[in-house]
Amino acid sequence: MYAALWRVLPGPWWVRVVILLVLLALILTALVLWVFPWVQTFVAPQDVTVQKA
Amino acid sequence: MMLDMTEPEGDGAPAAPSDARSRGRRAATESTGAPRPRRRISVVGIAGEVLITAGVLVLMFLGWQLWLQDIIVGNQLHQQATQQTKEWDRKATAPTSGSNVVPVSQAPGNAQTFAYLLVPRWNEPGQADYYRPIAQGVGTSDVLNKYKLGHYPTTQMPGEVGNFAIASHRSAYGGNLHLIHQLHVGDHIFVETQDGWYQYSFRNLEYVQPTGVGVLDAVPQAPGVQPTDRLITLTSCNPFYSTAERIVAYGMFDKFYPRDPSQPGGGAPAQIVKTVQGGHS
Numbered sequence: 001m002y003a004a005l006w007r008v009l010p011g012p013w014w015v016r017v018v019i020l021l022v023l024l025a026l027i028l029t030a031l032v033l034w035v036f037p038w039v040q041t042f043v044a045p046q047d048v049t050v051q052k053a
Numbered sequence: 054m055m056l057d058m059t060e061p062e063g064d065g066a067p068a069a070p071s072d073a074r075s076r077g078r079r080a081a082t083e084s085t086g087a088p089r090p091r092r093r094i095s096v097v098g099i100a101g102e103v104l105i106t107a108g109v110l111v112l113m114f115l116g117w118q119l120w121l122q123d124i125i126v127g128n129q130l131h132q133q134a135t136q137q138t139k140e141w142d143r144k145a146t147a148p149t150s151g152s153n154v155v156p157v158s159q160a161p162g163n164a165q166t167f168a169y170l171l172v173p174r175w176n177e178p179g180q181a182d183y184y185r186p187i188a189q190g191v192g193t194s195d196v197l198n199k200y201k202l203g204h205y206p207t208t209q210m211p212g213e214v215g216n217f218a219i220a221s222h223r224s225a226y227g228g229n230l231h232l233i234h235q236l237h238v239g240d241h242i243f244v245e246t247q248d249g250w251y252q253y254s255f256r257n258l259e260y261v262q263p264t265g266v267g268v269l270d271a272v273p274q275a276p277g278v279q280p281t282d283r284l285i286t287l288t289s290c291n292p293f294y295s296t297a298e299r300i301v302a303y304g305m306f307d308k309f310y311p312r313d314p315s316q317p318g319g320g321a322p323a324q325i326v327k328t329v330q331g332g333h334s
Binding site for chain 1: 094102114117118122198205220222225226261264268294296299
């Protein structure tokens with residue numbers, strides 16, 4: 001999977017590294033801004049108040 | 054690369070590093086000259102990479118949820134609070150009523166932020182001081198999951214005779230009551246509103262079932278009794294990362310500090326004046 005990605009990327013090795021770093025930054029941003037908050041609604045305790053049964 | 058080019062080959066330098074470099078270069082020229090035979094794509098290989106990626110993602114999520122997010126959110130909330138207090142300072146006029154009068158504001162609309170909580174015990178080194186918003190209502194999606202503490206709308210307002218009860222997440226979503234169990238008897242709990250600062254002192258902890266609404270009574274656990282004291286009640290979940298129980302912290306009202314622009318620090322109590330002004334105490 002990652003080997004195929006490396007082959008698909010154009011340019012010399014350092015251009016590929018730069019492209020990969022940019023991609024990684026984009027993915028991390030998307031994770032923190034949208035994906036993680038969404039996942040959290042399923043795994044974090046949602047019910048923190050006291051209320052009548 | 055540059056280093057490689059300037060270094061003459063075989064200059065008798067210590068062998069190991071330059072050898073490694075030239076080996077690397079040889080491999081590189083080989084791979085551009087005559088393409089290496091491609092490894093066959095293996096299902097197991099791809100599955101392995103997918104699994105490793107999934108593991109890394111889960112670890113990153115945990116790091117974000119349990120640690121990074123609460124720090125980021127804490128900083129943001131601190132900034133918002135200091136901006137709001139500056140705005141309140143600008144609007145403030147010298148208090149007209151005597152300092153013995155404790156003002157009580159009207160209950161605001163649902164989900165509206167009307168106060169801030171400051172607890173010096175919960176300041177952590179290297180992070181913004183604890184300074185968090187309190188909004189009206191305890192709705193999950195509109196208040197608690199928006200990183201705010203929520204005021205139980207059936208309970209009294211700050212400074213009012215009775216019980217000012219608020220709820221928040223113990224961890225995640227800012228973890229506003231993460232350190233509730235670390236309060237010491239007598240620790241100050243400040244509630245800031247447009248009028249000024251209400252100082253409460255922590256009295257005791259209590260653990261109840263999720264249905265233990267008695268903690269919200271005007272005199273906690275004594276329904277129908279006419280209150281004479283002013284209390285603050287903080288509720289959160291217990292233990293960490295569970296909703297099995299509720300942890301409850303009570304504080305007794307001590308004193309009100311009116312917002313007064315003629316005073317240094319706008320009249321804020323000395324213990325929190327640095328926090329209110331955006332610094333660290």
